[in-house]
Amino acid sequence: MNTVLKITNKPQQGFSLIELMxxxxxxxxxxxxxxxxxxxxIASTNRGAAxxxxxxxxxxxxxxKAASFTYKGAAESSADTGNPAIFHKHSPSAELYANRxxxxxxxESSGSAFLIEAKPVSSSSQAGDGNVAYYSDGRRAWDANNNGTYGSSEFCWSC
Structure with missing residues (x-):
């Protein structure tokens, strides 16, 4: 009995290993x-929320100030500085404290002026991003180089 093998040219199906790599x-x-x-x-979005x-x-x-004629006493325990008692202590304020x-x-808080800051949480993705600040006279600052001070070029939020 002679068996003849038929060889057919079928089109190749699938990908070669080289193509996949x-x-x-x-x-x-x-x-x-x-x-x-x-x-x-993501960092820019979180900074925007702050x-x-x-x-x-x-x-x-x-x-x-409108109610008490001074900015003093707005922090916890009626202190002048520290965590705010009149607002959330974290940002984003719309999320849980654990996700801050x-x-x-x-x-800083005196009778006629204040400085409020958002400081990055060290265990979050924002660690090392620099503080964001707002002064009562309308100045805005972002410590972009994260050196702890606001230089003259850092008095903006989109630097």
Whole structure:
């Protein structure tokens, strides 16, 4: 009995290993480029939430002054500085305290002026981002280089 094998030319189905490896490499390169941009976007978004919360705290400070004729006593235990008693202690204020990215502080408070700051939480993704500040005279600052002071070029929120 003679058996004859038939050889048919069927079209190739699927991907070769080389094609698959090239696809994975391209996806890896795109991800390596996109991920840092994404992280920067998230940090900027969290900073924007802190800025909005500072503006809301500033409005609460103004309401406190309208009621008591001074900015003093707006912090916890009727203190002049520290965590605010008249507003949330964290930012984003719309989220739970455990999910906070910034802690809000009344850093300076006199009868006629105040300085409020949002300080990044050290265990959050915002650690090392620098404090965000709002002064009662309307000045806004962001410590972009995170050195603990506000330089002349840092008196803006979008520097």
């Amino acid at each position: 090239i696809s994975v490499a391209i996806i890896g390169i795109i991800a390596a480029i996109a991920y840092p941009s994404y992280q920067g976007f 800025q909005a919360d500072l503006m809301s705290l500033a409005a609460a400070m103004e309401r406190h 990215k910034y802690d809000l502080y009344i850093s």
